[in-house]
Amino acid sequence: MAKKRSGGGLTTTQQAAKFLGVSVLSGAVLAGLALPAFGAFGLAAKGSVEGFDEIPSNLKTPPLSQRTTILDNQGGEIAKVYSRDRTVVPLKDISPYMQKALVAIEDARFYEHGAIDLKGVLRALNKNAQSGGVSEGASTLTQQYVKNVFIEEAGDDPDKVAQATQQTIGRKVKELKYAIQVEQELGKKRILNNYLNITFFGEQAYGVEAASQRYFSKHAKDLTLDESALLAGIVQSPTRYDPVNNRQEATKRRNTVLQRMAELHDITPAEAAAAKKKPIKLKITRPKNGCITAVNGAGFFCDYVREVFLRDKTFGKTKEERAKRWNQGGMTVRTTLDPQAQKSVQAGVKSHVYASDPVATAVTLVEPGTGKIRGMGQSRPYGFGKNETQINLSVDRNMGGGAGYLPGSTFKPFTAAAALENGMDNSQSYPSPNRMPYPTVSDCQGRSYSSNASVPNESPDEVGPYKMPEALKKSINTYFVSLEADTGLCNVTKMVNKLGMTKRAGGTEWGLGASYTLGVNEASPLNMSAAYAAFASRGKYCTPTALESVTDSNGKQLAVPQSTCTQAMSPKTADTINTMLKGVVDDGTGKAAGLTDGRDSAGKTGTTDNRYSAWYVGYTPNMAGAVWLGDPQHQVQMQGGITFGGKTYGKVYGADGPAPIWRDAVSGALVGKPADKFTTVPIASGKDGKDSKSDDGGGNAADAPDADGKGGKGHGGKPGGKHH
Missing domain, CATH: 3.40.710.10 (DD-peptidase/beta-lactamase superfamily)
Known part of the structure; x- marks a missing residue:
């Protein structure tokens, strides 16, 4: 089969090699060494994955699910509903401390390597070979972002979520292929922005804006150094490092992030030391999701609005389309x-x-x-x-x-x-x-x-x-x-x-x-x-x-069903x-x-x-x-x-x-x-x-x-x- 080419006439295999920083004699060599080199360490993937070049090259990125706000006819809020509590914000509205903290702890060489960090891959492969399985990943922020896209696309389907997160060579290979595409098309800043908006920070908060509101009741642009380090530390294990229920572990993890930032010269040792001394001070905003939180007893009306959306073909030809649109959210529904x-x-x-x-x-x-x-x-x-x-x-x-x-x-x-x-x-x-x-x-x-x-x-x-x-x-x-x-x-x-x-x-x-x-x-x-x-x-x-009206996350007015009036008598x-x-x-x-x-x-x-x-x-x-x-x-x-x-x-x-x-x-x-x-x-x-x-x-x-x-x-x- 002819290999697909993109970007400078290189095959995708050659692109992978370029990002890995290795010479490629053949696709077989790359499959054995770098995808992710399991063959070289006795973990052959024969028959377990598609050929690298046969994987589709276009990553379909679904719109990120966000909150939908339901308003009364005067613009007052009735309730917020969401499958995932998220508010998408641009990078300029995210604290620079938060950006640096996340990169420092999750992928310190983010701005130096391509889609794959070869040093990290080799380190992980060593441990994987010793354990006889995939015990450690070497995912870059780009690869983590791709995995989060798979999870987002899976929605609330438990089977699809399991497939998106399973530790298999096949998933890793797909992750690599799409990471290469993302690196080429988006660039580092957009990848970081997308990652900060898509990732899970625990306590039902998806994306840094929702997390900032949940833990500190403030916008992400206002996060301080110690607050940013705390949130960046949560990403690896939202349950273990949950500051609400496990403050001691969360403090240790925050301090690890601060230390890493100092080592990378993102902050001075003095700044790190001062931030480490601060106790964790949370100002929790409890999640208010769904019609059960509606004001003035309007929970049942709120639920009726949802039923109208899910049943009216104005919002999608099939019930599956309408349900997907509702779950994606990000809408402002004026009633x-x-x-x-x-x-x-x-x-x-x-x-x-x-x-x-x-x-x-x-x-x-x-x-x-x-x-x-x-x-x-x-x-x-x-x-x-x-x-x-x-x-x-x-x-x-x-x-x-x-x-x-x-x-x-x-x-x-x-x-x-x-x-x-x-x-x-x-x-x-x-x-x-x-x-x-x-x-x-x-x-x-x-x-x-x-x-x-x-x-x-x-x-x-x-x-x-x-x-x-x-x-x-x-x-x-x-x-x-x-x-x-x-x-x-x-x-x-x-x-x-x-x-x-x-x-x-x-x-x-x-x-x-x-x-x-x-x-x-x-x-x-x-x-x-x-x-x-x-x-x-x-x-x-x-x-x-x-x-009355429905506006999507981009400010576009959607068509809404209209009342039909007839002269009955x-x-x-x-x-x-x-x-x-x-x-x-x-x-x-x-x-x-x-x-x-x-x-x-x-x-x-x-x-x-x-x-x-x-x-x-x-x-x-x-x-x-x-x-x-x-x-x-x-x-x-x-x-x-x-x-x-x-x-x-x-x-x-x-x-x-x-x-x-x-x-x-x-x-x-x-x-x-x-x-x-x-x-x-x-x-x-x-x-x-x-x-x-x-x-x-x-x-x-x-x-x-x-x-x-x-x-x-x-x-x-x-x-x-x-x-x-």
């Missing part, structure tokens, strides 16, 4: 999170539900008209300890959440919107008895769903006839199953789909039947808040979005819903959610089967939010005397826990924001044309025998058992 709204969400959560309570709550705020997520929090903190979790209770399973929760009567406005869109008037009246058989309904494929079960209203005195506004105020079950039957289940499901919910939160298909309108399919707080935001924006639904339909749901807050089951600053707000309560969950989903013209309260494991029933947030409740309705949480979260989020008004329309008044008093019962599917899908054929759809 939609509003720090004011986030603080308000957490304050609202903490004042009503404790982390140790038997039930949990989750809150998500979305901006109408943009889909921007402004707040996301929950009572169970992000973590691994008692009463902590890594499950984001606000989102669907595929984005780091669970199977979702039955939304109950908060689903009824979707049926009302579908009815209005299909020509009905809000004055539509139904007899709405206290209990009635479920009507037969059909889906978009023409399949019929019937049941022998009946649906009740919450209270015995809830007896019609009712019109739509009053039925929403009192949350009348029998009204809405009748309205759904006349509107058509197909039209109702189409409306729900237009509002961003095409499947259950757990990813399974809808369970269909006459009880669909009663909220018997699991949903997530994020999707419910985004759906209600469409009412606030006069019918325009926008997909939820968490990213006419402005007139939305205005009618807004007017009716405003009535729910003014004089209905949502009174406890009323804002005290005179702002318009609208919303709907919801309570589900056997009181495993309670909801309030509401909005103002410029903020929508959903609050869920319940047991994520679907085991604790909120009745019979349950205590959370320091208060005991008999039966929990959406008006009890969720509505006050929503009020507190949204009121704080909107301080200083415009107090816009809804566009209202005339609506039918009262029961039989008269306003009627509303209770706070929050009519729901809780007592409907079939509301959880366990009853008659084709009814409701089984919600999937326990919710996680």
Whole structure:
């Protein structure tokens, strides 16, 4: 095979010889003497390595993995995430003491030899021959840099890391080949700079800047002589010379570095002696990695941002590409999170539900008209300890959440919107008895769903006839199953789909039947808040979005996924819903959610089967939010005397826990924001044309025998058992 040539017409074999400082009679001689001369000492490498000239000559250097900083929409830091804590800095931003110390202790002849230090090789070979293996290396800084590149390229794959660090002749030969290339292409200063940025300094710190911050809480350019010597000494064995856990060994090693610097005339003997007398003074900055360190309870939002990045093809065609890009880091990710709204969400959560309570709550705020997520929090903190979790209770399973929760009567406005869109008037009246058989309904494929079960209203005195506004105020079950039957289940499901919910939160298909309108399919707080935001924006639904911008390590702006907005319903339909749901807050089951600053707000309560969950989903013209309260494991029933947030409740309705949480979260989020008004329309008044008093019962599917899908054929759809 013809030998590849580069640089002055020399073959790579001749280049190797030149760097080694020996004459070459043949490739075989070089293989026996210098690569790394194992054959000359009885350690033949026959069959164990590729031919030197057959190794590819281009070292593929991956971008160094660095920290990614996640910011809120005001530029405040939420968290830093990284697979390796590293901040790349130029040589001018690294203390000259650090540069000299590293060279002195790791490769004193760095500026004198080529890629290979022949004297070091021969010394090492002597010991290797005596031991019968590779007991000592003779790696120059250039070779060490190449090995670090192999390790960096291996990432977190343990098999690849093992291959990159194994003590074999084959790896050494490749290391040599690439070291020659690096010496030719980069030169000494760039090699030193790259080495100082790539190497591991212990305590999770990669590169000298991260190490300087970790041990001394200062920049690498500000390192003193004794500090530089300490860090340079760590490189050989980050565990043995760890100054945090083994100060005595670290001190000895530091002093060895100082002595070597004096011997090489990098510093004077007096400077070395003075530095040796100094005790090690650390100013530790503990590593803060990952969403668990996020401020203002934004750990789950931070995790959601990561999920968006890993799943959206904007950041790479395959999941492997996206994961690699995320792990490489070095990005600045500016998000939609509003720090004011986030603080308000957490304050609202903490004042009503404790982390140790038997039930949990989750809150998500979305901006109408943009889909921007402004707040996301929950009572169970992000973590691994008692009463902590890594499950984001606000989102669907595929984005780091669970199977979702039955939304109950908060689903009824979707049926009302579908009815209005299909020509009905809000004055539509139904007899709405206290209990009635479920009507037969059909889906978009023409399949019929019937049941022998009946649906009740919450209270015995809830007896019609009712019109739509009053039925929403009192949350009348029998009204809405009748309205759904006349509107058509197909039209109702189409409306729900237009509002961003095409499947259950757990990813399974809808369970269909006459009880669909009663909220018997699991949903997530994020999707419910985004759906209600469409009412606030006069019918325009926008997909939820968490990213404003992403900048890579070179300052280049990357494309980010954009919210997609569509007109899910006419402005007139939305205005009618807004007017009716405003009535729910003014004089209905949502009174406890009323804002005290005179702002318009609208919303709907919801309570589900056997009181495993309670909801309030509401909005103002410029903020929508959903609050869920319940047991994520679907085991604790909120009745019979349950205590959370320091208060005991008999039966929990959406008006009890969720509505006050929503009020507190949204009121704080909107301080200083415009107090816009809804566009209202005339609506039918009262029961039989008269306003009627509303209770706070929050009519729901809780007592409907079939509301959880366990009853008659084709009814409701089984919600999937326990919710996680």
